[in-house]
Amino acid sequence: MSRTAQLEQAAAGELPRLRQIEPRDARAVLDAFDDDAMRRQGTINSMEEAENWIGFMGDRGERLALAIDLGGSMIGTVVVSSIDHDNETGWFWYWMHRDHRGNGWMSRAAVTLADHALTLMLLHRLELGHRANNPASGGVARAAGFVLEGVEREKFLVDGERIDVLTYSRLATDPWPETPRLPLDL
Ligand SMILES: CC(C)(COP(=O)(O)OP(=O)(O)OC[C@H]1O[C@@H](n2cnc3c(N)ncnc32)[C@H](O)[C@@H]1OP(=O)(O)O)[C@@H](O)C(=O)NCCC(=O)NCCS
Structure with a gap:
């Protein structure tokens, strides 16, 4: 789906859903990293690097990385990584295309995955950190x-x-927040 069609869909009130990241998301990942605000997320400058990132994220042993999907295209990600089954902990992070x-939507995606991780994935504690000069990330948290x-x-x-x-x-x-959830298709 084109970017214009995506934005029209968003304007029409269409909601994203969460799903696993797939190889076909490589172009969307490459495009998302073409952004100064993504510098701290790493560097992806080619389709090959985007495909490698997807391959790495898809290894579900110690992480669960989800695509935020709008109209069939990935527009962001939310991830529990560094899962430590002994201590039932995980590291939580996210980004959204500019x-x-x-x-x-990022808040809704984050609460949806956090609920899942603290129930079906049997984790007890999720951790995250954000730069003090990135207040939107604190809002999501x-x-x-x-x-x-x-x-x-x-x-x-x-x-x-x-x-x-x-x-x-x-x-x-902890108390469950009232933030509305997104559909989660796993
Ligand atoms: C951080 C990021 C994911 C936030 O995405 P988003 O689409 O703005 O998130 P949401 O729309 O769900 O909004 C999150 C909250 O931050 C608030 N917010 C957004 N921009 C803000 C700003 N500049 N200052 C203060 N609050 C801000 C929103 O109002 C919202 O709070 P609310 O729920 O109380 O209204 C996005 O900016 C991003 O991908 N940045 C680049 C990567 C990154 O920094 N990832 C986080 C690493 S820790």
Whole structure:
């Protein structure tokens, strides 16, 4: 589906759904990484790199990486990685394509996967961290039921500036947020 058709679909109130990431998502991944705001997510400059990223994400042993799908195309991802079955923990992260930010969809995708991880995947604690100068990421975390735990002071050096990282967690026993969920097809 073309980007214009996607945006029309969004305007018409169509909701994304969550599904597994597939090889056909490579072009969408390559396009998503063509964005300064994605620099901290890594570098993907070619279809080969996008395909490698998808292959890596698809290894479900220690992670579950989902595509946020709008009209058959991937517009973002939400991931539980570094799953530690002994301690029942996982690391939580996400990104949304620049054209689809600000719709509340990332919050909805995050709460949907967090619920799944803390129930069917039998994890007890999900952890995430975001740069203090990335407030939208904090908005997503709170909407997904994560609770602020602390500040890792001056953790990152970005363009010569030291940046704090805010750390959050959500426990299986925490209250479930009211953020609406998205359909999850696994
Ligand atoms: C972080 C990111 C995923 C947020 O996506 P999004 O589509 O804006 O998310 P949502 O629409 O669900 O909005 C999230 C919340 O942040 C808030 N928000 C958005 N931009 C904001 C800003 N500049 N300042 C403060 N709050 C902001 C929204 O209002 C919303 O809060 P609310 O639910 O209380 O209204 C997106 O900006 C992104 O992909 N950035 C690049 C990759 C990245 O930084 N990933 C996170 C790494 S930790």
